[in-house]
Amino acid sequence: MRYYAYFPGCSASHGSAKAYDRSAQAVAKALDVELIELEDWNCCGSTPSTSVDELTSFCASARNLALAEKRGLDLVTPCSACYVILSRTNSSLKEYPGLRAKVDEALAAGDLEYHRTARVRHLLDVFANDIGYDEIASKVKRDLGRLKVAPYYGCQVVRPQLGFDHPESPQSLDRLVESLGAKATPFPLKARCCGGSLIISEEDLALGLIHKLLDSASSNGAECIVTVCPLCQTNLDVYQGRVNKKFKANFNLPVLFFTQLIGVAFGIDSRALGLEKCIVSPEEVLARCL
Amino acid sequence: MEKFAEEICAIPGGEGIRLCIQCGTCTASCPNANRMDHTPRELIAMARAGMREEVLSSNSMWLCLSCYLCTVRCPRGIKQTDLMHVLECLAVRHRLSNVRTRTPVMHRSFTDFVYSIGSVPEIGFMTWFYLLTNPLRALRMIPLALSLLKHGRMSVKARRLRPEGERQLRTILERAQLLGGMS
Numbered sequence: 001m002r003y004y005a006y007f008p009g010c011s012a013s014h015g016s017a018k019a020y021d022r023s024a025q026a027v028a029k030a031l032d033v034e035l036i037e038l039e040d041w042n043c044c045g046s047t048p049s050t051s052v053d054e055l056t057s058f059c060a061s062a063r064n065l066a067l068a069e070k071r072g073l074d075l076v077t078p079c080s081a082c083y084v085i086l087s088r089t090n091s092s093l094k095e096y097p098g099l100r101a102k103v104d105e106a107l108a109a110g111d112l113e114y115h116r117t118a119r120v121r122h123l124l125d126v127f128a129n130d131i132g133y134d135e136i137a138s139k140v141k142r143d144l145g146r147l148k149v150a151p152y153y154g155c156q157v158v159r160p161q162l163g164f165d166h167p168e169s170p171q172s173l174d175r176l177v178e179s180l181g182a183k184a185t186p187f188p189l190k191a192r193c194c195g196g197s198l199i200i201s202e203e204d205l206a207l208g209l210i211h212k213l214l215d216s217a218s219s220n221g222a223e224c225i226v227t228v229c230p231l232c233q234t235n236l237d238v239y240q241g242r243v244n245k246k247f248k249a250n251f252n253l254p255v256l257f258f259t260q261l262i263g264v265a266f267g268i269d270s271r272a273l274g275l276e277k278c279i280v281s282p283e284e285v286l287a288r289c290l
Numbered sequence: 291m292e293k294f295a296e297e298i299c300a301i302p303g304g305e306g307i308r309l310c311i312q313c314g315t316c317t318a319s320c321p322n323a324n325r326m327d328h329t330p331r332e333l334i335a336m337a338r339a340g341m342r343e344e345v346l347s348s349n350s351m352w353l354c355l356s357c358y359l360c361t362v363r364c365p366r367g368i369k370q371t372d373l374m375h376v377l378e379c380l381a382v383r384h385r386l387s388n389v390r391t392r393t394p395v396m397h398r399s400f401t402d403f404v405y406s407i408g409s410v411p412e413i414g415f416m417t418w419f420y421l422l423t424n425p426l427r428a429l430r431m432i433p434l435a436l437s438l439l440k441h442g443r444m445s446v447k448a449r450r451l452r453p454e455g456e457r458q459l460r461t462i463l464e465r466a467q468l469l470g471g472m473s
Contacts, residue, residue: 010409010410010411010412010449011412013449014409014411014445014447014448014449015410015411015412015443015445016412016438016443016444017443018442018443018445019443039455040451040452040454040455042404042408042409042451042455042459043403043404043408043409043410045401045404046400046404046410047356047375048396048397048398048400048401049397049400049401049404049405050375050378050379051351051375051378051379051382051394051397052378052379052382052397052398052401053379053382053383053401053466053467054301054302054303054375054376054379055466055469055470056405056463056466056467057401058466059462059463059465059466060404060405060408060459060462060463063458063459063462084356084358088372092302092303095302096302098302099302102466102469103466105465105469106462106463106465106466106469107462109461109462109464109465110458110459110461110462110465111458112458112462155355155356155357155358155359156356156357156358159357159358159359159361159362160358160361160362160369160371161362167358167362168359168362192321192357193321193355193357193359195355196355196356196357197396197400198353198355198393200392200396200416200419201352201391201392201393201395201396201419202353202391202392202393205322205325205353209321209355238434238437238438239434242434276441276442277441277442277443278441279437279438279441
């Protein structure tokens with residue numbers, strides 16, 4: 001049994017990506033991994049709050065690190081934005097003594113201390129490197145029949161360089177997809193941006209980026225896309241209709257969380273994986289394996 | 291060094307502007323550079339030349355996607371994405387945020403939730419954002435909202451911390467604000 005402190009993030013715990021949390025928990029269980037939710041965690045602040053007041057955003061994020069340190073376990077998150085913000089807080093506290101002093105003082109006001117020992121991990125890193133492809137392959141019960149999957153990493157799981165995969169040409173998700181018996185299609189834009197939160201404030205601009213991604217995946221023969229981030233999933237899935245309208249396109253590409261695809265291969269019931277929550281239904285594409 | 295450049299360098303992530311060789315790798319890597327008033331490379335040159343108002347009131351940093359491509363490619367190791375965040379914070383602090391993009395308000399609406407309850411309910415955040423920008427535009431979002439609702443992807447109820455957790459977070463953040471930002 002492996003144990004981790006688990007930081008679901010706002011989208012996966014209570015928001016539009018609940019299927020991510022549900023499927024992550026289901027496949028973790030099948031792999032003898034226990035994701036123990038960090039008690040009373042708060043929003044990491046995500047990218048928007050680093051653009052309003054830096055110090056306050058570092059303090060909000062550091063509270064979670066202090067709680068995880070007390071717990072003595074690696075802090076694992078399935079969300080790429082939480083991952084980058086929590087990791088960045090860790091590295092900035094090490095790099096800038098002036099910042100550290102202020103964050104320590106603010107944490108002390110809340111009776112917390114942080115000694116900078118918490119280790120922040122992305123769930124993909126845990127699956128690829130702690131559990132490993134062989135162990136994952138050994139649990140596969142359903143033949144995915146060489147389902148053609150575009151592995152989409154997005155940005156913040158691999159950048160800035162945090163170490164577990166290449167920042168521009170990552171491979172871990174490709175290998176994971178292949179270990180399930182599916183076929184990872186070439187996907188030149190696999191680590192390019194989906195528009196992130198600018199989908200809200202600058203929709204036209206973000207739709208252009210999403211269009212490029214869908215086009216790249218589809219023209220390389222993908223039948224579906226897998227993602228490792230709640231926001232990437234929302235942009236590619238929920239906004240696919242708008243992309244079709246704006247660019248007079250005809251995409252019909254289901255966008256699954258990687259944990260959902262693992263769950264399908266493991267033979268886990270589709271309700272337990274939240275597959276019904278995909279806006280572009282994966283039913284037809286997965287019909288031959290379900 | 292110009293006073294403005296000094297102000298930037300004093301904030302973690304801003305110090306890199308000293309190292310820039312104006313090669314333009316950041317601009318060439320940026321998915322949104324063509325929509326910016328000034329490209330990332332220009333922004334650094336202008337900051338070093340002390341063009342405070344022009345830099346802080348531009349739309350450039352608000353179009354940054356935080357995709358970190360510039361950061362991993364910079365041959366001088368400048369944390370360009372962090373620098374963009376520094377400029378955003380300075381624009382907010384000096385009330386110079388660009389008004390042609392809605393991104394500053396979006397960031398503000400999001401952060402209001404982080405600081406008040408420690409979590410961001412999507413529906414609350416979006417409603418707050420449209421109220422602060424253009425409530426009529428919210429009408430365009432109705433079909434998307436209905437589709438999310440139909441697929442069980444929209445919760446009306448926000449996640450709340452336990453009262454003692456919420457109190458602790460608030461105490462920490464109030465102290466952070468007393469400590470007066472980064473510089």
